[in-house]
Amino acid sequence: MGKLLSSPKLLVIAIAAVAALLVSVAGGALGASFGLGFLGGPIPFISIPAERVAFIGSYPLLNSTIMFWVGGLVLLFVAWRAGRNVKDVPSGWQNLMEMIYEFFSNTVDGVAGGEPKSGRRFLALVSTIFLVVMIINWVGILPGVGSIGRIETIEEWVHHHVEDLEAEVHEEHPDYSPKQVHSIALIHLLEEHGDDTFVAFDGVFVWLGQGEQARVPLRHIVTFEDHELHDLADEVKHGEDISHDPVWERIEHDIHEGVVKEVFTYDLGGPSQTPYDFKGQTAGLLVPYLRGASTDVNTTLAIAIVAMLTVQIWGFRALGVRGYGGKFLVNPISQGPIATFVGVLEGFGELTRTISFTFRLFGNMFAGEILLIAMAFLLPLIGIIPFMGLELFVGVIQAYIFAMLTLVFGVMAVASHGDHDSHAEEH
Amino acid sequence: MEALGITLQQLLTQLVSFLILFFLLYKLAYGPIMGMLDSRAQKIKESLEAAETARLEAASSAERVEAEIAQARVEGQKIVAEARDAASKLREQEQDRAREEVETMLERARTEIGREKDSAVEEVRKEFANLAITAAERIVERSLDAKSHSSLIDKVLEEGLSERKN
Incomplete structure (x- = not known):
């Protein structure tokens, strides 16, 4: 002091x-x-699926995909700088890359049995998984990722969701006309998502100050009664044209306008507070332009699939089709039914490993993202500073876990099943 | 699947992106670095081996030099010893010769002295004979009593001695 x-x-x-x-x-x-x-x-609408920010032709570009490519480019830049002119006396980027490479070289050799170069077949994938996962985790927590975006209007939101639902409806009722399909899809959407909430904002500015509380349910933007939807659905199913039905026209109009129709007040609490009235304000969703790639299940699942498929390839190459396949398909007559059951369990184990890979990384990084959002909401300015550091740490730890588990599963796959069994046969 | 946002399209996008990234990383970084590390390890091994060879060579040449020095020392000692032997032999010879010479000289001197003495004795004897003769002549010339006899001899001896003195 x-x-x-x-x-x-x-x-x-x-x-x-x-x-x-x-x-x-x-x-x-x-x-x-x-x-x-x-x-x-406002707390951004926490959406588990990654949001699409643009269409390239008919291909929906997701914000998480953009960040995957950004991370990939950063990594490629470092790799290019490190590898374009390798020298015996390293300097700069080459030093960094060599350090990482040697660390993993020693690690894979250590895990794979300790002989020099015994783990070399695992090295490239394990270090790639580490580097890629680490870099997408890190670029995912850069300021601006997940927080800068645009407001998706109700009309856009409905349009995207109806498109997805139309495919389902078409599968269920192939005999419906496109117009019928569209109407049914819209009715389903309103039934299912009537209580979803949207951010109310005034003009171009998001209404600030109330965070998550400033949310308006869809029912207050697009006004409908459940029985009205039932009636409309029945009419559509009977092939009637509902495009001039006053209820249908009102719904379409409300969707197009996208403003809070009914008086929706929220008591903000406190002695001097008057309830806030959202009526007439535009509603929508904040769609971040960028989103950490590891907060999208597609990314983590893709890396998990690559990892587990490669593990199977290592297993087959090391033990042969009979040797490696024999781990999962055991003859119940010669080995006994219990061994067969264990083999089937091992097969399921490969599947569950893929899933646990996927959700371990996704869960950790998605939770980190929500943590940062929550801290920015609770303590703006300074709240996220310690948690940014924590997320950097979690990002590298998760990358390391992913890489190490891939390595361990790989080493287990190439180890011949039950060494004691083969020894027993020899004696 | 819907709630999680898993779509085949996005899954394939990420899968292909990851594989492309893997391939490019391999081409750009792992390949060159792996090759360089291997070649560096090879180089280090070679230089260690070369250093070992050089060290062994240096050790063996030092050994050889030492052996040569030892041999030279032995040879030198031998030469010194030989020289010392020769010197002492030479000295002995010189001493022998000197002793012989001295002895010869002594012998010669002794012989000379003997001869001188002999000749002197001869001369004395001759002289005494003469004196005796002279004395006898005198005795004969005169009759002599015992007393005059002895005085005569003394007189002769005195004469003889004085003559010799003169």
Whole structure:
């Protein structure tokens, strides 16, 4: 404390830190309860599927795919700098790459039995998985990823979802005309997602200050009654034309307009607060332009599939089709039914490993993303700083776990099944 | 699947992206670095071997030099010993010769002295004979009593001695 008082620099820093803490507490979710909350933003709609931000032709480009490519380009740049002019006396990028490479070279050799070069067949994939997962985790927590985006209007939102549903309806009722399919899909969508909430915002600016509370259910934007939808669905099923039905026209109009129709008030709490009325405000969803690739199940599943398929390839190459296949398909007559059952379980094990790979990485990184969002909401300005560091750490740890598990599964696959069995046969 | 957002299209996109990334990483970094590390390991092994060879060579040449020095020392000692032997032999010879010479000289001197003495004795004897003769002549010339006889001999001897003195 004496040191703090004697050094003006430290004192200024301490005062600034305390001030930042006070501002962030007052401006965040806590302050919002007392009429402050001036720094609050809406919690982005937490969507497990990655959002599409554009179409290339008919190909929907997801925000997570963009970040996968960004991470890949960063990695390729480093690799190109490191590998374009390798020298015996390394420098710069080559040093970095060599360090990582040697670390994994030693690790794979250690896990694969300790002989030099015994783990070389695993090296390329294991280090690629580590580098790729680490880089997509890290670029995924850059500021701006997941927080900068555009507002998807209700019309766009409905359009995308109806498109997906149309395919399902068409499969169920192939005899429906396209118009019927569209109508049924829209009715299904409204029935299922009537209680989904959207952010209400005024003009181009998102209505700030109330965070997650500033959400309006779909029913208050597109007004309908459940029985109206039932009636419409029946009419469509009987082949009637509903395009001039007043209820249908109202629904289509509401979707197109995309504003809060019914009075939807929210009591903000606190003695001096008046309920906030959202009526007439535009509603929509915040669609981030960028999203960490590892917060999309497609990415983690793709890497898990590559890893587990490669593990099978290693197994078949090391033990042959009979040797490796014999781990899973055991003859119940000569080996006994229990061994057969164990073999089938092992086969399922390969499948569950793929799934656990997928959701371990996805779960950790998605939770990290939500953690950052929540901290930005609770303590704006400073709340996310320690958690950014934590996420960097989690990102590299998850990458390491993914790579190491791939290595361990690979080593297990190439080890001949039950060494004691073969020894017993020899004796 | 729908709720998680898994679609075949996106799955394939990520799968292909990952495989392309893997391939490019292999081409750009792993390949060159792996080759370089192997060649570096080879180089280090070679230089270690070369250093070992050089060390062995240096050790063997040092051994050879030492052996040569030892041999030279032995040879030198032999030469010194030989020289010392020769010197002592030479000295002995010189001493022998000197002793012989001295002896010869002594012998010669002794012989000379003997001869001188002999000649002196001869001369004395001759002289005494003469004196005796002279004395006898005198005795004969005169009759002589015993007393005069002896005085005569003394007189002769005195004469003889004084003559010799003169």
